[in-house]
Amino acid sequence: MTFSYRTELTTPNRWHGANARASITIHHFGERNNYANDDSAAASVASYLCNPDAGVSAHFVASHNTVYCLAACSDRTWATGTRAGNNSTISIECNPHCDPTTLESVAMLIAVLWHWYPHLKGRGLVPHSAWVPTNCPGLYRKRLEWLRDRALALFPIVDPDHPGQTLKTGAPPVGKYPKDPATASTAALAPDGYWGTETTKVLQTIAGTPRDGLISSQNERWEGINTGLTSGWRWEEYPAGSQLIAHLQHRWNTDTDGLIGPETIRAMQRYYNTPVDGVLDADSPAIAAMQKEANRLSRK
Missing domain, CATH: 3.40.80.10 (Peptidoglycan recognition protein-like)
Known part of the structure; x- marks a missing residue:
């Protein structure tokens, strides 16, 4: 299989x-x-x-x-x-x-x-x-x-970071792309309101953080609630935080602990002038606004 x-x-x-x-x-x-x-x-x-x-x-x-x-x-x-x-x-x-x-x-x-x-x-x-x-x-x-x-x-057993494999660890993620986005496509991010590997890599390039498409060590408590967060997120019981999330928290004017959660999401939603509820649902207006901003910053 x-x-x-x-x-x-x-x-x-x-x-x-x-x-x-x-x-x-x-x-x-x-x-x-x-x-x-x-x-x-x-x-x-x-x-x-x-x-x-x-x-x-x-x-x-x-x-x-x-x-x-x-x-x-x-x-x-x-x-x-x-x-x-x-x-x-x-x-x-x-x-x-x-x-x-x-x-x-x-x-x-x-x-x-x-x-x-x-x-x-x-x-x-x-x-x-x-x-x-x-x-x-x-x-x-x-x-x-x-x-x-x-x-x-x-669905419960496939590994979305390693298409064609069942869940296991130890290999770098493949992601959604036939190649690295920089060579596979000159496309800007589609502002679709979903935050996965594609969006993370663009944000990492802008922030100057390691570009692996992963959001590391996040609190598993928020995984199922935030359906707009898709591939490349690493959910853990005892999270240590992500360098990219800390960078974004600084931009969004909130505590820089590197952890996504309701307070960080509310700060993000206020920053992008979208409805504030502390949740990133599927087709999230806040994520779409962030993707549009990333496209503008990438062109500079």
Whole structure:
């Protein structure tokens, strides 16, 4: 129950940033007789989607035990055939044979995406045919409910910092990107109101703190309450604090203990002139305002 998460390819066929990430769309490669029913199909399709002449792309390509990430989820790939779809969905291309191994890998990937974007958890998956008249996603059309249910079952045990793996420690996080954001995309942060690895790396660059995409040693008491805090947060029973959070606390004019919590969040919300309630919910106005500020500071 693992897959190889490949990150060496980045598609040029995308628009930078501004993906609303409101859904996950399932595609298939095409007719089954055109594609091998094994891992090799992922490499050939991923290479094709990285060809500028192809004019199409996707965020992920899955076949058997191999998944390629070709674009940051914040970018808009050319996958659905509509501007509305490309602007709002995360696209997964799947081996058309719809074999059990590919199904398991896709379900595991979906569970990881739900960790990165909690507002998507449990939502129905979208077939490509919902955007335009097409036979895509072929055999997957009848397996969408199964994929959702299997992703729900896998959700507690997948490791969102190591796609394709179950929970364990000791390895550096992969994060959401096919490469480091500085090379993968010139995109600014999408002000989506979710604070994950992508946002943290930009903030760390601005602050001059170590750029690892992690918010270290935070009080586990606040983890479940603040659903706008997604990947890269390290929650502990006895927290020591984060250098980046201390830097931000200084900016927000509050105690610099390096710990996120209700008082720090209220100071953040006051600083950005957003509703003050001491909680960072999904699609948080305060996080979105911080992301917009980070984009301005990054351009200086």
